[in-house]
Amino acid sequence: MSKALDGIRILDFTHVQSGPTCTQLLAWFGADVIKVEKAGEGDATRGQLRDIPNVDSLYFTMLNHNKRSITLDTKKPMGKEVLEELIKQCDVMVENFAPGALDRMGFSWERIQEINPRIILASVKGFGPGPYEDCKVYENVAQCSGGAASTTGFEDGPPVVTGAQIGDSGTGLNLALGIVTALFQRETTGRGQKVMAAMQDAVLNLCRVKLRDQQRLDRTGELREYPQYPEMEFGEAVPRAGNASGGGQPGWILKCKGWQKDPNAYIYFITQAPVWPAICKIIGEEHWITDPQYATAEARLPHLKTIFARIEEWTKTKTKLEAMDILNEFDIPCGPILSMKEIAEDESLRATGTIVEVDHPQRGRSLSVGNPIKLSDSPTEVTRSPLLGEHTLEVLTQMGISQERIKQLQEARVI
Ligand code: COA
Numbered sequence: 001m002s003k004a005l006d007g008i009r010i011l012d013f014t015h016v017q018s019g020p021t022c023t024q025l026l027a028w029f030g031a032d033v034i035k036v037e038k039a040g041e042g043d044a045t046r047g048q049l050r051d052i053p054n055v056d057s058l059y060f061t062m063l064n065h066n067k068r069s070i071t072l073d074t075k076k077p078m079g080k081e082v083l084e085e086l087i088k089q090c091d092v093m094v095e096n097f098a099p100g101a102l103d104r105m106g107f108s109w110e111r112i113q114e115i116n117p118r119i120i121l122a123s124v125k126g127f128g129p130g131p132y133e134d135c136k137v138y139e140n141v142a143q144c145s146g147g148a149a150s151t152t153g154f155e156d157g158p159p160v161v162t163g164a165q166i167g168d169s170g171t172g173l174n175l176a177l178g179i180v181t182a183l184f185q186r187e188t189t190g191r192g193q194k195v196m197a198a199m200q201d202a203v204l205n206l207c208r209v210k211l212r213d214q215q216r217l218d219r220t221g222e223l224r225e226y227p228q229y230p231e232m233e234f235g236e237a238v239p240r241a242g243n244a245s246g247g248g249q250p251g252w253i254l255k256c257k258g259w260q261k262d263p264n265a266y267i268y269f270i271t272q273a274p275v276w277p278a279i280c281k282i283i284g285e286e287h288w289i290t291d292p293q294y295a296t297a298e299a300r301l302p303h304l305k306t307i308f309a310r311i312e313e314w315t316k317t318k319t320k321l322e323a324m325d326i327l328n329e330f331d332i333p334c335g336p337i338l339s340m341k342e343i344a345e346d347e348s349l350r351a352t353g354t355i356v357e358v359d360h361p362q363r364g365r366s367l368s369v370g371n372p373i374k375l376s377d378s379p380t381e382v383t384r385s386p387l388l389g390e391h392t393l394e395v396l397t398q399m400g401i402s403q404e405r406i407k408q409l410q411e412a413r414v415i
Helices: 019-030 077-089 111-116 141-144 168-189 201-208 208-220 273-283 297-315 322-331 340-344 347-351 392-398 403-411
Strands: 009-013 032-037 067-072 092-095 119-123 194-199 251-255 266-270 335-336 355-358 367-368
Touching: 009 019, 019 032, 019 168, 019 335, 032 077, 067 322, 067 340, 067 392, 077 403, 092 111, 092 392, 111 194, 111 201, 119 168, 141 168, 141 201, 141 251, 168 201, 168 251, 194 201, 201 208, 208 266, 266 322, 322 335, 347 355, 392 403
Parallel strands: 009 032, 009 092, 032 067, 092 119, 119 194
Antiparallel strands: 251 266, 266 335, 355 367
């Protein structure tokens, strides 16, 4: 079966996580992704957090599926010539170097357009234009500057970063959407364009409910669904909300049977208004259905701690999966806290290709996340990440570079 992005060639000048997630997604949709890496070194993540000596790390292999790898020293004049040829022959160039690195290499946007006016140049940077535009940024810097850390954690503790890589993989997703949108527009304009996704912007975009709450706090002085209400004073900024739901249906994480020994024996429980009578029946507090202190969602807000403590008495008598089964029978929204071990072993996630097992000549079989976006006419087949420079000769030959020239590039240690 054909793939959605068949025929699109991507010059993948990305490294670490944010850029590689973007190009991996495009590769999963069928684009030919050519990863350009520093000769001799490659993407730094190949060697980071290794679990097997001298073998590409899982960090690298899980971010670079379905790509081809070429090595090229783009700071040497002969390397720059090859890069120019690649720019001529590719539809998209993706990069996430530190600000200014591409310009220092001699490839400004103006120069790139001169070489190929149809090319799309897509960049991830930590910050957009402004006071921090020249800063290098990693995941947690973006989480801290995008509003996630100040609003995550418990009210009596410090800011907390989340395990979800919203700054890196989140920005990669935004960039991928920007690229396909620019490809779509090129159909009518015939021109490429510059696509930019800043990590701070991506995190803030995912934290929109907190910007909503800042304005509600400014106007009313309180956030009644937050755990601070009604006992504690609110300050000027949105506080950390613990496990409170970000939406209009209050929720909290509750202990389940076995919580004393199992750190993940918990369930997320949502007291959705339409199923309030069912919740009261299950926990044996039927009088709460009509009691004016509990009967309406508004009336319940000052009593959320009492309510969740009572529900927890019930959840503590069930395992998280038993509780899930019972609650789902009554359409009560809830979610067991699944450990990474449980997720790794989940057969249904493997059946859908959300988790895949991939073979690798050096490391053998390992798990990876597959494409989270499923297209009915463009199924994803996850293939292993390339070894460093595995496709250099293949790609250069395909580009029409003569064998003699390739030999010269090898002798000059450019590839
Ligand atoms: N041949 C020769 N040189 C190459 C090369 C190649 N194939 N590929 C990269 N380089 C050079 C770059 O030109 C740059 O040189 P310069 O500093 O002399 O201009 C150098 O390698 C290092 O690039 P840089 O991006 O600064 O890497 P770093 O390891 O110091 O910083 C980041 C890493 C992630 C902090 C930085 O790239 C960054 O802030 N990126 C933007 C935000 C981002 O994506 N962050 C998330 C990462 S998950």
